[in-house]
Amino acid sequence: MKKKDIKILLVDDEQDILEIVGYNLSQEGYQIVTASNGKEAIAKAKKEHPQLIIMDVMMPEMDGMEACENIRKIPELQDTIITFLTARSEDYSQVAGFDAGADDYIAKPIKPKVLVSKVQALLRRLKGVEGVSSTTTLTVGNIEINREEYKIIKDGEEIILPRKEFELFYLLATKPGKVFTREEILDKVWGNEVVVGGRTIDVHIRKLREKIGDSFFKTIKGVGYKIEF
Amino acid sequence: MKKKDIKILLVDDEQDILEIVGYNLSQEGYQIVTASNGKEAIAKAKKEHPQLIIMDVMMPEMDGMEACENIRKIPELQDTIITFLTARSEDYSQVAGFDAGADDYIAKPIKPKVLVSKVQALLRRLKGVEGVSSTTTLTVGNIEINREEYKIIKDGEEIILPRKEFELFYLLATKPGKVFTREEILDKVWGNEVVVGGRTIDVHIRKLREKIGDSFFKTIKGVGYKIEF
């Protein structure tokens, strides 16, 4: 995907900001769409399918937070990156926007240069922009792991794994032989704060054993799990 | 190595984050160095030789990914742990940056408590911090002890040990020849608070003798045990 194919939706109630930011970004070659409140933002997002949305938190009609929540519910816009513009004074850890589904935020006052480079950094995540390469497959033993499509190929046979199962397998596969403690697994696969019941890991391991092969997975009692090839 | 000798490099373009995170970590006794973009990060990393780098992925000038790749190429910084701050909770396998050589990631929004405990966990990997050793393998005689995989290899033969047995053996193996008193063993393997009966150690020693070989274990009557090769 090239720069000129990337669409950015700017949302702010102040015309000045739309102009300045819009100008700078379009200079860089991005396509710019604007909206001046939350409702309009949702409408335009649906219609235009932007890759990135930069939105002020405080706006009349519908604020950024609410709009963000709504946009996150739209299936086609799952991969859209949403960034808030927030007042500097807010305590970072208090920024509620993350709960609403935002990916990042940019603090005001906005410096054009900073903004532009930040936008570029954000867009690096998008597949194929400026040929950003990332190894999408990992091979262990006779198994090839394709993390873009959440599937693995074992002896030429394709096995599609659900998200969590895949994540778990992928984690173990990054260091074959290494024993991952339950704690470690929870932390990396389930995330920092999520608390799930004690048997959850076992069940997922079992499913992997069924699908991939029992023999690969070793249980080290009192410690955790590992895979071996 | 003590806490106050540990240097952490924080990299983020937002001053707020540097302050909050920096404050929390310095409260814990760590030395903090900061940088606000990738280029600066590389420069400071070279100069300061931090043990841990916590870096935002998205930054102007040079983003975290690129900086990480560059830092990884610096010989003196091979052992430095690099952790990314990533937007929201991306799936583990999707967290770009592992390709770039990152060791771990922390998801935004950052909660100080979570951060601090995560940092502590990461630093346990470093040799000598709070007596936790980082060496993953230890070789004594014809036996290789692999802490990461919870197994020992004797003459090419793999022996998997239960947790307590492994820890007991590992303890003795850290100083071959040294006599460990029962008190010492209980303290290190079983922990300060647990009270177990008098014969417990014997039984475990016996199990090790069975699995690994009687001849390695010497009993010093009235004192304790040691291993010899």
Next chain:
DNA sequence: TAATCTATTAACAATTAGGTAACGCATTCG
């Protein structure tokens, strides 16, 4: 909207690790 899939939990079974008691043997020491 109905029809799948997924992730998680709950409940129970199976397994194993850790610990203990009991007994026997050796060494030490009076």
Next chain:
DNA sequence: CGAATGCGTTACCTAATTGTTAATAGATTA
């Protein structure tokens, strides 16, 4: 020479840990 002490050994018990299955709520897809 016994008695006392410390250690080795076995068998057994219990608690902790994991395996397994099924049920359910939530997502996702057709």
